[in-house]
Amino acid sequence: MSFQGLVWACLAATVVAHGGHEAVPEGESISKDPIDATLWVHMILMGLAFGIIFPIGMVLGIVRSRWHVPVQTVGTVIGVLAYFLGHAHKGRQFDKNVHASVANWFMLGLVAQVALGVYLKLHLEKGGQARIRWIFVLAHSILGKIMPVVSWTQMVFGGIAAMGFCRDDHLGQCLAHFIMGSAFIGYGICLTILLLVGQYWLRKTGRSQEFFDSFIIAAWGCVNTFTEHRWGGPWVHNDLQHTTMGIVWWAAGLLGMWLSRSRTGQPKRNLIPAIVIMLTGYAMSAHTQELMISTMVHAIFGYTLMGAGLARVIEISFILKDKPALSEPNSFQYVTPFLLYASGFLFMGATEEQMVMLNNAGIMHVSYVLILYSVAFIVFLFVNVLLHIYAVHAWPNSDSTDQDGPKYTSINRNGNANGNANGHARSTSQQIQDAEAYELHGLVSDDEEDLPMGPRRNSDEELGK
Template identity: 65%
Template sequence: MFKAWGTLSLAVLCFAAGVTAHEHHTDKIEEGQAVSVDPIDSILWVHILIQTLAWGVLFPTGMVLGIIRSRWHVPVQTAGSVLSIVGYFLGHGHKGRQFSKNIHSAFAPSLMLLLIIQVAMGIYLKLHMEKGIHGRIRRIVVKCHGVVGKLMPVVTWAQMVFGGITALGFCRGDHLGQCLAHFIMGGAFIAYGVILTILLLVGQLWIRRMGRSQEFFDSLVIAAWGCVNTFTEHRWGTAWVRNDLQHTSMGIIWWCAGLVGVWLSRKRDGTPKRNLIPGMVILITGWAMSAHPQTLPLSNMVHKVFGYTLMGAGITRIIEISFVLKDSNATTQDGSDPNSFQYLPVFLLYASGFLFMGATEEQMQLLSDAHVSHVSYVLILYSIAFLLFLFVSMLLHLYAVSALGEHSKIDPEAPRANGIPNGHPRAVDRRVRDAEEFELEGLISEDDDAESPVAAKERHGA
């Protein structure tokens, strides 16, 4: 196994350097264009499918398997690494459509280097060298391996977006600014939905330990994002054009409302308190985007549906806090059984993110020229949102079931803590007890702590 991983790492390292110097043919690209008019050939389609499977499915699944110390972590990551190498070769061996210099090909070597580093750290940890200086090195490598593993889905998402815009030759010249706005903001809504899904299904104990309400973190991010938008949506010193004023005013209301949300996230005694400010901000943003003026009728309709979807996310979030949870954190103490209504605002954030990412000027012009109706396009984007929501939920289910000790299979080679393998149900029960004892700390007097079991039994008996 170790020899195979070593050979794999060496192969990745060797071809990465060679492929970086590979020159793409651009003789068929017309002047002023980013891609040729040739269709995408079968080799490039296979490259897209393989890389989507490896980076989009196998690596995130392997990441979760690594977190729960499953014996399937190494096989899944090995399969993903092999597929990513094959896909990398295919990406530089296709025919048909030609591409000019682009960010997708420029970012690929960095992504493969990250994979090489991750594989190397995985091999080192699998050797279980813990004596002498290796004990200190191992602790550092364990943390770095975990950080890089959790970073991989983020950079993979960026590379997939780069691949999409490269395939169509979008987001160049004057279109770059609005492209960045759509993809960054749309991706932010999707990320918000993913984070809320994590907190909903497996993050309630973490929120309790933090001693903050969920709206504190939401409002803090909203305020920070509003400050960025306030000073970046308009080129200061130049004339106000098109939607500059609306974008800037939207940034202003975000940081104003975010500050209010932070303030309202605590009671007078300092304990956490839920509030409706993040939901109101999402609702107001959706209303503003539904009335955002556009040049194409198709773009107008897509932006309107995006605004309505975002308004739905804000309204359902308000209903969830006020009437479903009634200002509590969850329906149960550990959040293991959320109310079915709580999934609705989370999913609507996924859908609104994909709608906004799919509403750039060039995309709308392409669909308008092809006479695609906004209904068909919106349904396709909703379908993609459903698939991502399903995949995230499945990964969290895999983590939760294993962490709770149901049908978990523990890697016998995994590091142990106090004689108990990581991910063992007893270890989870201990973490739950620690969290409960942390919250009860201060309510137990020193006399109670000092009281012997016999005295306590006699007192309760009396």
């Protein structure tokens, strides 16, 4: 059984219907009825709650903002309302699908997250609860941080279910497009995080960014090498192309990991991940399809990927000149992550069934590509807004930057100057220590709100010892 078949078998095993299937014709996945207003409201409210409100609340929780609880409360109310609307709609009916079966578990996770938040807000410390409080704090933090990823997956399932896509022979390519497209978007988000707020963490690891990029590329290549072909069956041209691409990925990934350190063991930049991105883009741009619109969309996807790889080469070689990006980001450095967002949406929007639907509607590839680029711009904006919210709380009043990062000139909560006595910025090690402290702020109870913003003396973990 191929990897795609195994994934589908696992998903199908969890499918539980929630009624309303009698209107679905035999052999079809959806009825011929249009989507009614109730279902549209369900989709809009779910997107608002889990796509916008909860991510903002997550960041506010990390920076210990007083707005964390109100924002998450609003999101919870909207999400619960949207959940019940999803079971009350008329119009289009659906056959058994993954979105419906996952929905109950998804909402159960939301209930667990809310229950943990309420428990922590009550500050119950009798009967030994103070010693185990850190377990609930950690669970609440982890659930909150994985919620955006789970929400994205459920929204993708929802879109697939609404259109009746990804069934029977379309399953394999559907999995490839949505998984790989989401991976490119996730890669772009990671690059954005490292670019704007993650450089101190990166320096602390003692490794260059290309080491982590190459490690992921190598791991992904190993998976592709052994899962793109249905072993025991005949080889087709798509199998061969995808398998060889997997081989290129793990071979290049191993090389990139080796080149990410100098002879003395210091982190070193290299261009291997950028070259892999360009090669992948080249392969996809020449990936012929049955429909002309599909061929053109795949070509634009490939060109976008090649552009992302080329931008990365220019960034490392000519903008940064092989140095780590620890200063205020250059405007050109935003090009690579944005093009990865765009390439991800292009690939997710290029499945066989989507292309047939657009072709039948007479929509040209130019209009479709512009729409997908618009979505990429909006998502890129939202990620930058979230990181801005984090940064202005984590490094307030950092009014200037140098090659080592922001200089602190504000007054902390103890009334002491954040800078050194001679007026210079604090050392890089102190800045890294502060960054670590802010990463742990999501694990701090409200009783510690008045403590200095530096490293905590009594963490929740220490309370459990």
